[in-house]
Amino acid sequence: MTLEIEINNIAFILHNTGALYWPGKKMLLLSDVHLGKVSHFRKHGSAIPNNAMFQNFKKLDAVVKHFEPESICFLGDLFHSSLNKEWILFEQWVSNIRLPLLLIAGNHDIISPHKYEELNIAIHNEWILDGFLLTHHPETREGFFNLSGHVHPAVQLQGMGRQFLKLPCFFRNKNQMILPAFGEFTGTYVVEPQQEDIIYITTKEEVIRL
């Protein structure tokens, strides 16, 4: 279910849902949850199953229970589009979780910052923490290791007998790691790694380093 790794001699734990845990800070990092996406589609007449909406909250609860973090940082695209009733579910989730929450705003985060302030969620464009640069869009900056999202990375594998697989992954290179999308109703984008890049594949059961 999890895989322990080190980045610049600091320990991290990867979870197969796409969550990243930073034990030293007792902080959970999640990217591209896209809450409200199911409702957004339904509001516009596309009948995406309602249950998918509840699944996101179940997944959130499950990773929080697993790691018992002291804070959660969302690496952008927390809410998919404009305000809808899923926000009420989110409010309830926030009040139950009782943890400091922080959002690095992504391109989808168009809801007024005041709404987040009401829930005591701090919003930043980026966050620098012990040599790590936390952003939504992947970025390279001298002297920092970047943790980001946005891309929804997946990798294509091939094997003998013309076998192919496409799986979501954590995508790591020398100074950067891109998290997979945590949200239930989100797609992926196939990245083409270089030889020196590291890929951690996530499946329904586990995280596998390639």
Add this chain to the structure above:
Amino acid sequence: MNREQLFDLANQWFEQKGWKPFPFQTQTWTAFLQGKNGLLNAPTGSGKTYALWIPIVLDYIQKNPDYKTKHKPGLKAIWITPLRALSTEIKQAAERVINDLDLNLTVGIRTGDTSSAERAKQKNKMPDLLITTPESMQLMLASKGYENLFKSCSAIVIDEWHELLGSKRGVQTELALSRLKTIAPAMRIWGISATIGNLHQAMEVLLGPESQQLENSVMIKAHINKKINVHSIIPDKMDSYPWRGHMGLHLIDEVAQIIKKSRTTLVFTNVRAQCEIWYQALLEKYPEFAGEMAMHHGSISRETRQWVEQAIRDEQLKAVICTSSLDLGVDFAPVETVIQIGGPKGVARFLQRAGRSGHRPGEESNIYFLATHALELVEASALRRAVKETVVEDRIPYLNSWDVLVQYLVTLAVSDGFYPKQIYNEVKSTFCYQAMTEDEWQWILNFITRGSQSLQAYDEYKKVEIEDDGKFKVNSRAIALRHRMQIGTIVGDAVMNVKYMGGGYIGNIEEWFISKLKPGDVFIFAGRKLELYRTKNMEVLVRRANPTAKAQHASWMGGRMTLSAQMSELLREELYAANTKKMSAELKALTPVFKRQRKESIVPNDSEFLIETFKTREGYHAIFYPFEGRYVHEALASLLAYRISLLSPITFSLAYNDYGFELLSDKEIDMQQVLDNDLFTPRHLHYDLQQSLNATEMARRKFRDIAVISGLVFTGYPGKVVKTKHLQSSSQLIFEVFKDHEPDNLLFLQAYRETFEHQLEEGRLLLALERIQQQTTVWKQCEKPTPFSFPIITDRLRERLSSETLADRIKRMTALYMK
């Protein structure tokens, strides 16, 4: 006027033109004037248009004796054509009759190409005769007050009904007719169809099972027996004949000779990419054809296509390289010769194409068949027999297409709204929905009003609302607008418009092809070398490329076709003849190939079922040869792969063509175990097939169309860029969400059912398995690939099935790294 006088009028008109009416034409006039409905079985270019325009006009004259001085307003007749490109020709035919007979009737066209100004004008004042497409017909049902537009209509003609019958556009037509029967009870319904195997069923689908219309109906057959000569293009030396390769360019000189000898030649290719490549290759090798040769396929802009069609009629062209885009349509008199490149995969299509040549009285049709690889020559030989014996396939109508019903009900809700009780009876009266249960109907109503079956907290689903008096209505203008745009969407792969940077539309191309290109890359499209500048929204901006630049040909995914059951049988019979002395010219030409095949394996006869296994760099191949046609092989391959995967964890890549199928794996398949366990048994077929479907991706692909038609995915309207903020999603993703969260959704289940009923043809599969049971299995362990196996193992379009864990598979695989 009595009927005799009316007929005199029509006969005189024919005489003026120097024609004589065919018996099928006068038979149709009589039946129509008797108030009958019916199906006219007549080929393209036989005068079928006048078989129906004439009585429509005569009927008006009969009802309005003072027709020369007074005009009775309102729509009189609707003519539905599957291709909007044909509408101009149909209009011209109608206008010829009207003008010569001094009638003051107007003819209008309403298709996706009609301007909004023209549409608004039509709404104020409908033309007397309206020519339209199934999609535009639906769109009219989505406009307010549509009942008033149609109530005066006394006839509707569905042209080329065989083309619509086996498609969801046919279902759209069935539904529109069910509505019109109520609004315009005096309306006669007539279909026109080319010869297909199930003509009687075609009429039943059109008029509605057990309907009054069917009771009061007649089928009229044209019986035009034109002689069709089928020639195979066989090279002098067969040694060089390729084992695979779907282009057939090795016979380019033979093709050029045929073109030179004939006045106008239509060269039919099966796919658009092949069309582009042949056009380029001919121009390069025979520059003298420049200016006398053109290309015609569905992705080329309408203006260019219309120009080409006119140029054929004006005898300005020696040759046109085309695809099925020229299958239909009115006469091209100058065409003397037709060349078919690659297997046409259907006798009806082959006959239709052959019939495009030799249109003048007394002329014969000439069609040359060019086999693109060695085994296709067997198909050529089978085709000749099929033409001789007029073995024609069925077009299978769809049943319970929930996606089309969802679309239709929202359409009615968008215009004037509907009351379920009334519409239920109409829908139930169609062929497609005759077996629909009340529960299923209720499910559909819940789906369009609530977006699911139970009310849930925090739900904001909005589409159709139920008003206080029980009327189902769409009140949101945004939803109505999106729905109207969606109706016109032609289902297929996502297409993008190709335009010059300075303006000028060239045509459209599938998104997946463009996504492989980078700005600066050069590709050949519509016969031109184009450099990709950039893609934005749904547009591909290009500029003319340097003529010497290296370029790749644009390609399209669609259009893979399969052999029909009857054709497969003929093919098997032909092939089995290879072991006898009774060989056709084509088979004799194949002698070197058969010799090579026999070196490693055998050429099976009718009592043998051949299996070949061998190893290559790619892995372990197992090839099976039932000779049953592509769709049956698709089903057999996944069935067998599933059954083998139960014996031990294994992963397969599956490939198939019309002759056989392949299971490829990175592990050796224990063939003795396959034979010992009797894995070809017809027992538990249905269950195993269902299981194998869940394990492969076939249903997921079927779901694409369903998601678009039912409005789950919003694609926008082709050619128009629509703002769809945060509403983009792939049908694949939606399929996954349904699989995880709503597996009992009827639309989701429909994807599986369609794979069964339409693609896998379970009935044919059962017969195939029973036949295999009767045969002796011959398992050949070969050193290397055989000629028979070659076209299959080199096919890249593959299906996958696995019974291994993901983790196990990942361990043996590597990532595709950047080159």
